[in-house]
Amino acid sequence: MAVKIGLIGTGTVGGGCIDIILKHAEDFKRHYGIDIELVRVCSLDKSEAEAHGVGHLFTSDFNEIINDPEIDLVIELIGGTGVAHTIVTNALKAGKYVVTANKAVMASCGKQLMAMADEKGLFLAFEASVGGGIPIIGPLKHSLVGNEISTVLGIVNGTTNYMLTRMDQDGLAYAEVLKEAQAKGFAEADPTADVDGFDAAAKIAILASIAFNSRVTIDDVKPEGIRNISPVDLEFARSMGYAIKLLAIANRTEDGIDIRVHPTMIPLTHPMASVNGVYNAIYVIGDSVGETMFFGQGAGRGPAASAVMGDIIEVARNIAAGVKPIVGCTCVDTLPIRPMSEIETKYYVRLSVKDQPGVLAATSKCFADHMVSVYSMMQVRDDDASDAQLVYLMHQTREANLMTALDDIAKLETVNRVATVIRLWD
Amino acid sequence: MAVKIGLIGTGTVGGGCIDIILKHAEDFKRHYGIDIELVRVCSLDKSEAEAHGVGHLFTSDFNEIINDPEIDLVIELIGGTGVAHTIVTNALKAGKYVVTANKAVMASCGKQLMAMADEKGLFLAFEASVGGGIPIIGPLKHSLVGNEISTVLGIVNGTTNYMLTRMDQDGLAYAEVLKEAQAKGFAEADPTADVDGFDAAAKIAILASIAFNSRVTIDDVKPEGIRNISPVDLEFARSMGYAIKLLAIANRTEDGIDIRVHPTMIPLTHPMASVNGVYNAIYVIGDSVGETMFFGQGAGRGPAASAVMGDIIEVARNIAAGVKPIVGCTCVDTLPIRPMSEIETKYYVRLSVKDQPGVLAATSKCFADHMVSVYSMMQVRDDDASDAQLVYLMHQTREANLMTALDDIAKLETVNRVATVIRLWD
Numbered sequence: 001m002a003v004k005i006g007l008i009g010t011g012t013v014g015g016g017c018i019d020i021i022l023k024h025a026e027d028f029k030r031h032y033g034i035d036i037e038l039v040r041v042c043s044l045d046k047s048e049a050e051a052h053g054v055g056h057l058f059t060s061d062f063n064e065i066i067n068d069p070e071i072d073l074v075i076e077l078i079g080g081t082g083v084a085h086t087i088v089t090n091a092l093k094a095g096k097y098v099v100t101a102n103k104a105v106m107a108s109c110g111k112q113l114m115a116m117a118d119e120k121g122l123f124l125a126f127e128a129s130v131g132g133g134i135p136i137i138g139p140l141k142h143s144l145v146g147n148e149i150s151t152v153l154g155i156v157n158g159t160t161n162y163m164l165t166r167m168d169q170d171g172l173a174y175a176e177v178l179k180e181a182q183a184k185g186f187a188e189a190d191p192t193a194d195v196d197g198f199d200a201a202a203k204i205a206i207l208a209s210i211a212f213n214s215r216v217t218i219d220d221v222k223p224e225g226i227r228n229i230s231p232v233d234l235e236f237a238r239s240m241g242y243a244i245k246l247l248a249i250a251n252r253t254e255d256g257i258d259i260r261v262h263p264t265m266i267p268l269t270h271p272m273a274s275v276n277g278v279y280n281a282i283y284v285i286g287d288s289v290g291e292t293m294f295f296g297q298g299a300g301r302g303p304a305a306s307a308v309m310g311d312i313i314e315v316a317r318n319i320a321a322g323v324k325p326i327v328g329c330t331c332v333d334t335l336p337i338r339p340m341s342e343i344e345t346k347y348y349v350r351l352s353v354k355d356q357p358g359v360l361a362a363t364s365k366c367f368a369d370h371m372v373s374v375y376s377m378m379q380v381r382d383d384d385a386s387d388a389q390l391v392y393l394m395h396q397t398r399e400a401n402l403m404t405a406l407d408d409i410a411k412l413e414t415v416n417r418v419a420t421v422i423r424l425w426d
Numbered sequence: 427m428a429v430k431i432g433l434i435g436t437g438t439v440g441g442g443c444i445d446i447i448l449k450h451a452e453d454f455k456r457h458y459g460i461d462i463e464l465v466r467v468c469s470l471d472k473s474e475a476e477a478h479g480v481g482h483l484f485t486s487d488f489n490e491i492i493n494d495p496e497i498d499l500v501i502e503l504i505g506g507t508g509v510a511h512t513i514v515t516n517a518l519k520a521g522k523y524v525v526t527a528n529k530a531v532m533a534s535c536g537k538q539l540m541a542m543a544d545e546k547g548l549f550l551a552f553e554a555s556v557g558g559g560i561p562i563i564g565p566l567k568h569s570l571v572g573n574e575i576s577t578v579l580g581i582v583n584g585t586t587n588y589m590l591t592r593m594d595q596d597g598l599a600y601a602e603v604l605k606e607a608q609a610k611g612f613a614e615a616d617p618t619a620d621v622d623g624f625d626a627a628a629k630i631a632i633l634a635s636i637a638f639n640s641r642v643t644i645d646d647v648k649p650e651g652i653r654n655i656s657p658v659d660l661e662f663a664r665s666m667g668y669a670i671k672l673l674a675i676a677n678r679t680e681d682g683i684d685i686r687v688h689p690t691m692i693p694l695t696h697p698m699a700s701v702n703g704v705y706n707a708i709y710v711i712g713d714s715v716g717e718t719m720f721f722g723q724g725a726g727r728g729p730a731a732s733a734v735m736g737d738i739i740e741v742a743r744n745i746a747a748g749v750k751p752i753v754g755c756t757c758v759d760t761l762p763i764r765p766m767s768e769i770e771t772k773y774y775v776r777l778s779v780k781d782q783p784g785v786l787a788a789t790s791k792c793f794a795d796h797m798v799s800v801y802s803m804m805q806v807r808d809d810d811a812s813d814a815q816l817v818y819l820m821h822q823t824r825e826a827n828l829m830t831a832l833d834d835i836a837k838l839e840t841v842n843r844v845a846t847v848i849r850l851w852d
Binding site: 016020024027028030031032127133134135138139142143144145146147148213271274286287288289290291292293294295296297300302303305306307308309310312313314317318321323324326327330332333 | 442446450453454456457458553559560561564565568569570571572573574639697700712713714715716717718719720721722723726728729731732733734735736738739740743744747749750752753756758759
């Protein structure tokens with residue numbers, strides 16, 4: 001029995017999936033006994049379907065797929081929370097199995113959609129929503145379920161990782177490297193979703209929900225992006241033995257889930273420190289397995305399509321066997337989200353100050369006043385500039401204390417600005 | 427409905443599993459609706475069961491588990507191919523689902539056992555047989571199935587990776603570091619299985635079978651171990667930009683499966699080069715996903731038990747749902763195994779020679795006679811020794827040609843010995 005597929009969205013990922021189905025359908029039949037048949041593709045642009053040799057399957061109306069009684073499985077590859085949300089919802093309502101690559105929909109409405117799928121006995125698979133081609137949702141939902149997961153760390157945004165890598169290795173400034181990333185197609189014209197951390201926030205919300213068996217949505221994450229990072233920070237970090245990465249972090253703590261996205265200094269010896277360029281990696285710590293890492297390409301036609309196809313074949317196997325989903329939503333606990341102000345970590349702080357007597361004493365007093373203890377400090381004078389740089393590394397401290405100290409520091413007449421604050425992972 | 431488990435083997439891995447079940451059974455019930463009940467444990471030593479608080483479940487006769495009609499799932503954690511093979515076979519014959527961590531059984535008799543399981547509609551799960559806690563069999567059988575996999579590279583033996591790391595970082599000699607590994611419990615009194623590559627051979631046979639959908643057994647792999655590697659080789663390698671790792675390699679080629687285990691020089695910039703100590707990693711290249719890596723602890727109580735528990739919960743989920751296995755044996759192709767003599771790769775060769783005129787000309791002529799082309803060469807004289815070292819890097823060449831050239835070289839009067847031959851991966 002052929003499993004019949006309707007695919008919506010024929011851009012990068014959708015095009016990649018069409019190519020794989022056309023290339024490997026016979027292999028899937030021979031290796032796995034699964035007969036996958038693409039019967040309809042939908043997008044706004046027929047030429048895309050034609051470019052992949054499936055112009056004859058084209059429709060511009062997604063309802064023709066959702067309402068087609070012949071179709072078993074709907075693949076949503078449009079992205080965003082508008083039409084895509086309608087498609088996923090209506091496909092489930094129509095009794096279709098759904099595979100999606102949509103992080104935004106899953107990170108905002110995952111709870112409702114998973115509940116709908118569970119209630120109707122349908123698969124809703126979304127491996128491609130996080131980490132591109134890297135298998136991570138599968139391992140978290142299956143191989144690693146014997147563990148209590150304490151931490152998930154992700155380099156899950158290829159755009160910012162590319163930018164930070166270039167800034168680090170070639171000393172380029174943020175604006176310069178952003179322009180380059182846009183020219184190469186790694187960054188959008190409006191780069192906000194990437195550089196301000198929203199993309200990573202959606203992904204870590206999805207990972208945390210699965211890893212901690214407790215629903216986290218994108219609204220629970222207040223991301224900080226990389227706009228403030230400059231090559232001098234990367235240089236200072238390296239001289240102290242650290243790389244700077246935009247990390248998506250989720251920790252299970254006694255006081256709830258600590259979840260955040262921000263530039264992070266991580267020791268150069270940590271496996272995540274050498275994940276460079278557009279590569280992604282997800283680091284998972286479990287009480288039995290210890291530390292594990294999943295590494296690969298986080299975006300692009302092939303990798304994303306690989307993840308979607310893994311889901312398609314998995315769902316098709318079950319459809320062909322007449323088996324209803326066994327593993328649906330596993331978010332049965334309701335752990336609180338820990339406020340950012342309560343986290344305790346180490347910090348790197350760079351202050352741009354006037355080169356005057358007393359500035360070091362004044363800034364250091366502000367830290368002391370709020371019980372923020374300095375681990376190391378250096379003052380660097382740039383001969384070409386009128387200001388000096390004070391670079392502090394702080395002992396473990398409460399976020400709220402540090403922020404209050406920095407508020408005070410920002411008011412000092414001798415301080416130009418609090419240039420950079422970077423949390424440490426070590 | 428509780429899924430009832432009989433566990434055979436209460437050593438490191440078995441003990442770890444008992445601990446996890448006792449600690450997390452309530453979590454598994456709450457998170458996954460799976461009620462796992464350990465009803466019997468078997469080993470030769472009752473005190474082990476007692477040490478984990480399950481002395482009351484002890485039997486010394488595994489047949490009491492296999493023949494217990496109450497038991498759904500048999501966990502085989504004895505290892506080796508003797509009793510363990512009997513247990514797995516008889517458990518399947520008795521209609522039990524089986525989870526095993528046994529690489530030796532799966533790499534030698536996997537075909538027969540998988541066929542038996544498929545025929546009887548039973549699960550035979552073996553994630554823990556490769557890579558300890560690292561999820562790799564799951565991803566290969568599920569998330570990555572949309573790919574044609576071209577290469578699997580593994581650092582899958584923690585003992586040798588620990589030894590090579592120590593030799594590299596601290597300049598210790600092979601014998602010294604072996605003694606240390608034995609003292610730390612990383613190496614057995616008889617280290618053959620590890621240092622001569624048989625352990626890695628079993629693991630790559632299993633991975634290749636799954637990745638290439640074609641059965642490979644341990645007899646298809648002729649491993650070379652690390653006994654010949656000395657600290658000077660690691661030093662030379664590093665100076666040329668390479669690390670030396672015991673790699674298990676499986677390539678899909680037009681002429682069949684190229685499968686081997688040997689010390690390998692890999693560029694320091696490759697993610698596998700920084701997998702150090704007892705850590706393992708498996709690198710998978712697929713036509714869509716590109717390059718991915720799975721990293722973690724390859725052995726030890728927690729990691730191995732994590733993998734076993736993942737299988738146990740997965741099988742238990744299916745038992746509870748009344749679902750027969752969907753993904754059984756996928757080795758439906760019959761690709762030939764490419765003879766080692768036919769492979770083409772680059773080589774590092776170190777010759778110990780007499781410090782006499784003409785030796786360089788004579789050895790270089792042997793290479794030229796067999797069409798082995800030199801990429802770079804250096805001669806190093808150790809003042810304390812009577813011999814000199816000739817270190818060659820070869821362009822890509824056919825293995826048979828290199829070996830014939832080395833046979834000729836070994837016969838030269840001016841050559842003490844062919845000290846080391848290391849293949850490159852780059």
